[in-house]
Amino acid sequence: MAGEHELPLNAIRTFEAAARRGSFVGAAKDLHVTHWAVGKQIRLLEDWLGVPLFERRTRGVALTDHGAELLSDVSAALSRLTSATGRLREPASAQRLSGVVRVNALSSFALRWLLPRLSKFTDAHPGVEVRISTTSRKLRYVGTAFDIGIRSGVEHGAGVRCETLMPDRRLPVCNPKILRERPIETAQDLRRHVLLHSTTTRSAWPQWFAAAGVPGLVPVRHLELDHVYLQLQAAIDGLGVALGSLPLIEADIAAGRLVCPIAAPEYRADDYQLVIPTDRLRDGAIKAFRSWILAEAAEPPMHRAPQSTTRRKRGTVR
Structure with a gap:
């Protein structure tokens, strides 16, 4: 048994297995020990730390806030140990x-x-x-x-x-189908379209309009979505025009799901x-x-x- 100040390494390894599996039974299988032995090691660690690490439930266990915080550090430490010992176990040529x-x-x-x-x-x-x-x-x-x-x-x-x-370069992007009825040849043409926004890119369109020489342009309407990926999906689905991050839509442009109807100016985000x-x-x-x-x-x-x-x-x- 670990002394009062001695780090209970075996208990920490048992804790990691139980947290990863969400079950003492699952941890016991991974560690090739009994369910009782896992429970004993967890109680040892909780007593040593002075805080509860798991909430015992009918089916399995769930981490407490203290347990979740400990798991983050333990996972990082075990990852480092795995990498370090792996480098030493075999000759460099066979690693x-x-x-x-x-x-x-x-x-x-x-x-x-x-x-x-x-x-x-x-x-x-x-x-x-x-x-x-x-x-x-x-x-x-x-x-x-x-x-x-x-x-x-x-x-x-x-x-x-x-x-x-x-770099994060952005241009107006849309489904090519919406251009058949309402072509976009200049920035002014965007007034006939719905503009798509995300909650984190509200300022992007006004900045692009200013750079394009049409500050204050008013579109048909605005549609705001919670995330950038929803904004881009809305553009793919033909719901409007997004100011799309080119690195994120390369495959969509290549497949023809999206097009960039205006080649400039590019909006340069962070x-x-x-x-x-x-x-x-x-x-x-x-x-x-x-x-x-x-x-x-x-x-x-x-x-x-x-x-x-x-x-x-x-x-x-x-």
């Missing part, structure tokens, strides 16, 4: 990259850019587990619950490195940034993911998806 990479990204970026490409990384590194979470909160409020963050705009903070992933805690930079799995995503972001659009030939009529861009 196979393994570990866990926790990526925290903006929801729209994860859905429309990262997930469609992620199989390239997992196929190249089958031993690396990628865990993706999404939030638009500043990463300093996320704490230690990420290894790589992807945000719009630079995030400064102690203990993190921020570097540009790719660049997408890669944010990595400095103490994670030497981890092999994280280094591999960083190298992969930077290379993927640097590829020209024509290499990411087949490009269909589009006509320049009405200023359509390729």
Whole structure:
């Protein structure tokens, strides 16, 4: 049994398994011990910490707030141990990259850019587990619950490195069907259309109109949606015109689901940034993911998806 001040490592490992499975029975199977032994280790850890970690329920268990906070740190620590010991177990020539990479990204970026490409990384590194979470909160409020963050705009903070992933260039985009009755040849033509917004991009259209020389333009109406990915989906469905982030709609443009009827001006939003805690930079799995995503972001659009030939009529861009 652990002493009063001795860290109960076995109990912490048991806690991680129970939290991950949401069940003492599931943890017992993973650890090849009895359900009773798991319960004993959890009680030991709760007594050692002086706080409850689980709520016991009829079916399984649920983490308390203290338990959820502990799990974040324990998962990160076990990931580091896994990576460190994996590097030492085999000669360098026989090493196979393994570990866990926790990526925290903006929801729209994860859905429309990262997930469609992620199989390239997992196929190249089958031993690396990628865990993706999404939030638009500043990463300093996320704490230690990420290894790589992807945000719009630079995030400064102690203990993190921020570097540009790719520029965020935006143009008016819409389903080509709505142009048959109401063509868009100039910015003025947008007055005959519904403009799509998201809650986080309310100022984008006014800034674009000012740059296009039509400040104060009044459209048929506005339609606001909660998230950027809903705004883009509404454009695909023909509900109006969105000011779309070009990196997020490359596949839709290539497939003809969306077109950019006006080639200029481009609205330049904050660049997408890669944010990595400095103490994670030497981890092999994280280094591999960083190298992969930077290379993927640097590829020209024509290499990411087949490009269909589009006509320049009405200023359509390729």
